[in-house]
Every structure is written in C-alpha cells, then in structure tokens.
Amino acid sequence: MNLLEVRNLTKHFPAKSGMTSSGGNVVKAVDGVSFNIAQGEVLGLVGESGSGKSTTGRLILRLLEPTSGNVHFEGKDVFALPKHQLRELRKEMQIVFQDPYGAFNPRLTVGNIIGEALELRGVPKNSRASTVAHYLEMVQMPANVASRYPHEFSGGQRQRIGIARALAVEPKFIVADEPVSALDVSTQAEIVNLLLDLQKRLNLTMLFISHDLSVVRVLCDRVAVMQNGLLVEVADSEQIFRAPQQEYTRELLAAVPIPDPARARRKAA
Ligand SMILES: Nc1ncnc2c1ncn2[C@@H]1O[C@H](COP(=O)(O)OP(=O)(O)O)[C@@H](O)[C@H]1O
Ligand SMILES: [Mg+2]
Numbered sequence: 001m002n003l004l005e006v007r008n009l010t011k012h013f014p015a016k017s018g019m020t021s022s023g024g025n026v027v028k029a030v031d032g033v034s035f036n037i038a039q040g041e042v043l044g045l046v047g048e049s050g051s052g053k054s055t056t057g058r059l060i061l062r063l064l065e066p067t068s069g070n071v072h073f074e075g076k077d078v079f080a081l082p083k084h085q086l087r088e089l090r091k092e093m094q095i096v097f098q099d100p101y102g103a104f105n106p107r108l109t110v111g112n113i114i115g116e117a118l119e120l121r122g123v124p125k126n127s128r129a130s131t132v133a134h135y136l137e138m139v140q141m142p143a144n145v146a147s148r149y150p151h152e153f154s155g156g157q158r159q160r161i162g163i164a165r166a167l168a169v170e171p172k173f174i175v176a177d178e179p180v181s182a183l184d185v186s187t188q189a190e191i192v193n194l195l196l197d198l199q200k201r202l203n204l205t206m207l208f209i210s211h212d213l214s215v216v217r218v219l220c221d222r223v224a225v226m227q228n229g230l231l232v233e234v235a236d237s238e239q240i241f242r243a244p245q246q247e248y249t250r251e252l253l254a255a256v257p258i259p260d261p262a263r264a265r266r267k268a269a
Helices: 053-060 083-092 108-119 125-140 143-147 157-169 185-202 213-219 237-242 247-254 260-267
Strands: 002-014 026-038 043-044 068-073 093-096 175-176 206-211 220-225 230-236
Touching: 002 053, 002 206, 026 053, 026 068, 026 206, 026 230, 026 237, 043 053, 043 213, 053 068, 053 093, 053 157, 068 247, 093 157, 093 206, 108 125, 108 143, 108 157, 125 143, 125 157, 157 185, 206 213, 213 237, 220 237, 220 247, 230 237, 230 247
Parallel strands: 043 206, 043 220, 093 175, 175 206
Antiparallel strands: 002 026, 002 068, 220 230
16 A cells, blocks of 8 residues: 555746756656555655755745745645644654754754654653653663763764664654765664664665665665656566666666776776
C-alpha cells in the first residue's frame, strides 16, 4: 500500500536576477514530480546540488507551499488540509536535517528537546524521563546525556539526538535530508548503520535525500534521480546501480568515490 503519493509536484521560486538562463523569471526548483512511497519502503532521492531535492522534501511536509500539484498521505490531501489538521499531520511526518543543530533550541537540554516531541504526542510528564531514556537508547546514547546541551556534542552525536527526537514523535514517515552529508566518513558509516537498523526494527517509511550514491545504495529500496527539478529515473536500487538507464544517472554514479584503491587506479589509468 502507498503511504505517500506525490503527483505533478511543482515549485517555482521568483528568480533573484529577474531572468534565468532559460529566459524565464522563475527558478523551476521542482517541476512536475510524481512518485509513490509504499509503507515500510525507503526511497532515495538523489541528484546534484540544486536539483530540487530539499524543496521536494519540504513540500511533502508542507513546510513550503507548492506552486501546483498534490501530495496524498494515507489518502489525505496534504495541501488541502486546514491548519488544525496540519498540526496533526506534523506528528505523523518528521524531518531529519543535515545538521540538526540549527533546528535545536540551544537553551534546551537534550532531555527537553526529546521531551518536547513526547509532549506533542501526549506522553504524561511523570513518564517522560524514562521515555527520553528509551529513545536515547535507540540511538545508542546513554540516558545521562539528557541533562546536557546540544553544543556539547559532536556532529555525529547531534545527528543521533536529531534522530531520537524525530522517532520520539512516533512518525509514520520520515524525510531525512542529507542526514550524514556534513559528517566525516567513519561517522557517516555509523549513522547510516544506525538508520538501517532502526528502519528494519521499526519498519520505517523514509524519503532519504542524498547527493552521495554510496550511502543511498546501503539504505534504499528504490532510488529516484532528480535533475533540474525533474525526475529523470526511478528504479529499484539494484537496477540503478547495475544498469542505470539515463546518462545523467551514469554520470552521478561515475562521481561516486571508489573505496577500492586498486580499482580507482585502474579507472584513472
Ligand atoms: N527559498 C528559495 N528561494 C529561491 N530559490 C530557491 C529557494 N529554495 C531553493 N531555491 C532554488 O531551487 C533550486 C533547488 O534547490 P534545492 O531544493 O535546495 O536543491 P537540492 O536540495 O537538490 O540541493 C535551486 O536552484 C535553489 O537555488
Ligand atoms: Mg538540499
């Protein structure tokens, strides 16, 4: 069953310079994009910087108003929902950002940050501390970090806290927008493995946005490739990596760093 159905999603921004290279006065950030995400599925959204990935993610959560098109979540028309129902929907969809630091109130402790999410779904005050500990454990952090502040943590640890906060709302759907792109390579692997583990345990449905195909390969069931606001290819992960149909996808794949040095040397030769 499809949890999410995106149809002809379009977002045009006014161009800053007044004119774009294509002669129009708008930036077609997202230009008629359609795809589905099934319950329990992870769809990767890839493409180079500026191709419209983040705009797509933000439109789905209605953090941005669309120019046209529609999004159905569990059959509900997201863009037609009145404000009070939108608040309900926000509990069912969460976003994890590249660096959650900007989204954390720096004056709140980790316990309060996760606690806010629990309050949102009505967890009673007297069981909040133990529930916070439960979500910290899920992201492999000790319960005592609850009394500390976000700035005390490394990027990888902050990303764990961001994931814990998103999970604490018990969402049905998560948009992860480049959640490991700001991290060093070894930390990236840790967070990707954590997400993989959580996805399997909780049967999470996710839109996983990344410009890095090596990360997408590990996590995603299917991959949607975006170029200049358009979806150019959507296929099973396996198919995308084994036999990409589009030249643009092949170019993206060619830009993925090759971990095997011998293979890298052969390629360079
Ligand atoms: N708020 C905005 N105002 C104007 N242009 C924007 C805005 N947000 C994004 N864009 C433009 O839309 C295009 C797609 O951006 P974005 O969705 O952030 O791409 P990606 O996440 O793939 O890097 C880019 O050309 C970007 O400059
Ligand atoms: Mg982006």
